[in-house]
Amino acid sequence: MSAYKHILIVDDSPTSRMIIERCVQMCGLEPQHFYHAENGIDALGILSESTEIDLIITDINMPKMDGQTFVRLIKNRDETRTIPVIITSSIADSSFEPEMSKLGVLAVVKKPVSPEKLVGPLGVEQ
Amino acid sequence: MKDTFQREKAAQILQECISSVLADMAFMDALPNTSPETPQDNKERLNASIDILTPLSCNLEISTSRLLCKRIVDILYFDTEETIKHKLAEDTLLELLNIIAGQFLSSYFGQGADIQLELPRLVYIQDDRNKETAVQVSMNVEEELFIATLSSVRYRY
Numbered sequence: 001m002s003a004y005k006h007i008l009i010v011d012d013s014p015t016s017r018m019i020i021e022r023c024v025q026m027c028g029l030e031p032q033h034f035y036h037a038e039n040g041i042d043a044l045g046i047l048s049e050s051t052e053i054d055l056i057i058t059d060i061n062m063p064k065m066d067g068q069t070f071v072r073l074i075k076n077r078d079e080t081r082t083i084p085v086i087i088t089s090s091i092a093d094s095s096f097e098p099e100m101s102k103l104g105v106l107a108v109v110k111k112p113v114s115p116e117k118l119v120g121p122l123g124v125e126q
Numbered sequence: 127m128k129d130t131f132q133r134e135k136a137a138q139i140l141q142e143c144i145s146s147v148l149a150d151m152a153f154m155d156a157l158p159n160t161s162p163e164t165p166q167d168n169k170e171r172l173n174a175s176i177d178i179l180t181p182l183s184c185n186l187e188i189s190t191s192r193l194l195c196k197r198i199v200d201i202l203y204f205d206t207e208e209t210i211k212h213k214l215a216e217d218t219l220l221e222l223l224n225i226i227a228g229q230f231l232s233s234y235f236g237q238g239a240d241i242q243l244e245l246p247r248l249v250y251i252q253d254d255r256n257k258e259t260a261v262q263v264s265m266n267v268e269e270e271l272f273i274a275t276l277s278s279v280r281y282r283y
Contacts, residue, residue, distance in 0.1 A: 012245070013221040015202065015214060019151075061224070063245055090228025095240045111225045112151045 003123065004084075006050070008035040010043040010058035010070065011088070019113055020057055020088065026115040027124045040065025044073065047080055055122075057086045060096065068096050075103040086121050088113055131182070131279050136234060137261045140274055143229040144265050147222060148272075152198040156272060159264040169193070172216060173252070174223045177244040181235055184260065184279040186227050187249065188219070194270040195219050220246040226274070 007024060009017045021034050035053060037043035039062040047053060056074070060067035067087060074080040087100055087108045097108050107121035118124075145156040172195055175187040195215035202218065203211050223246045231241045261276040 013217055013224070015218045015221045019202065061243055061245060090225045091241045091243070092229075092232040093237045093239075095238070111228065112147060114150065 004029060004055040005032045006035065006052040007031045007033075007055045007057065008037065008043060008046060008053045010037045010040065010056065010062070010067065012038045012059070012062045016059065016088070016111070016113075023113050023115045023118050024057075024122070027118050027122055029122060029124065039063055040067065040070030040073070043070055047074065047083075051079070053083060055084050055086070057088060060087060060089045060091075060094075068100070071100060071103060071105060086118070131260060133261050136230075136276060137263055139233045140226075140230050140261060140276065141263050141265065143226050143233060144263070144272065144274060147225050147229060148198075148267060151222065151225070152201050154198070154201075154267055156265045156267045159266040159271060161266070172219050173249040174216075174219045174246055175249045176223050176227050176246040178227065178231065179242040179244060180240055182231075182279055185257070185277050186223070186230070187275045187277070188223050188226065188273065189275075190219070190267070190272045191270045194267055194272065197268065197270075198222075216248055220248065 009020050011017045011020065017036050024031065035046050035050065037046055041064045043056070043058065058067045058070060071085055071087070074083065074085070085105045087105055088111055089108055090111045092110050094108070100108060109117045109121065141158060148154045148156045170192040171189055172192050173187060173189045175185060178184050178186060192215060195218055199211050199214045199218050203214060224243070227243055228241070231239065235241065257277040259275055259277045260279040263274050265272040
């Protein structure tokens with residue numbers, strides 16, 4: 001049974017958001033709701049309106065507010081610091097990973113995202 | 127320190143990245159194009175471009191037919207209404223470019239490289255005036271031409 005019921009996906013590409021949503025479902029998770037945001041600012045807006053979100057999957061390279069800035073902000077706020085975060089990125093072993101790891105990000109998943117790459121970070125039994 | 131940009135290495139890596147990304151995302155085979163065919167004027171093409179900031183300063187552009195993009199959309203969005211799918215071809219191309227660019231740079235420069243990309247964008251009017259092509263690869267993706275061009279390469283140091 002899925003531990004994550006309300007998942008926020010943050011990515012400026014609708015294609016990417018759809019792929020991530022589908023991959024999460026293919027991992028066997030059955031969230032009640034997927035929330036979508038195009039950038040960090042939109043994501044902060046959704047987080048301010050909903051206290052139910054229990055997982056965030058965010059891209060790094062986005063307009064208006066990038067993923068790094070977004071993660072720094074939410075990890076420094078009492079109301080959002082404990083929400084698990086998975087980062088997606090087209091760049092492998094990027095220079096932002098050590099900082100993200102210190103902030104407690106679950107994993108950095110390299111794009112293209114696949115169910116196999118999400119299984120571990122989501123804590124799903126294979 | 128000034129490195130020499132290795133064009134042959136870059137071309138090979140770029141080909142491999144295109145093949146890998148199209149296989150993983152769209153389950154399509156991308157092979158080096160051996161035909162002398164050039165893009166046909168009567169076939170609508172979509173072009174997307176991304177500026178690379180570090181460690182190279184350059185531009186990567188991809189060009190393919192709208193038909194191929196639509197096929198990719200059909201695969202990715204197999205359970206989506208046609209009216210919604212119609213709008214997604216361009217975004218799909220942008221996301222392909224984003225991933226290809228990231229993989230190419232990660233493969234070319236190796237682990238730990240400080241890589242920074244701009245956001246990908248669509249190109250509606252070609253302006254080659256100030257571009258110096260460093261590498262161009264032409265791929266055959268299910269009988270459609272897929273061209274990637276790396277241009278205006280400068281090292282930041």
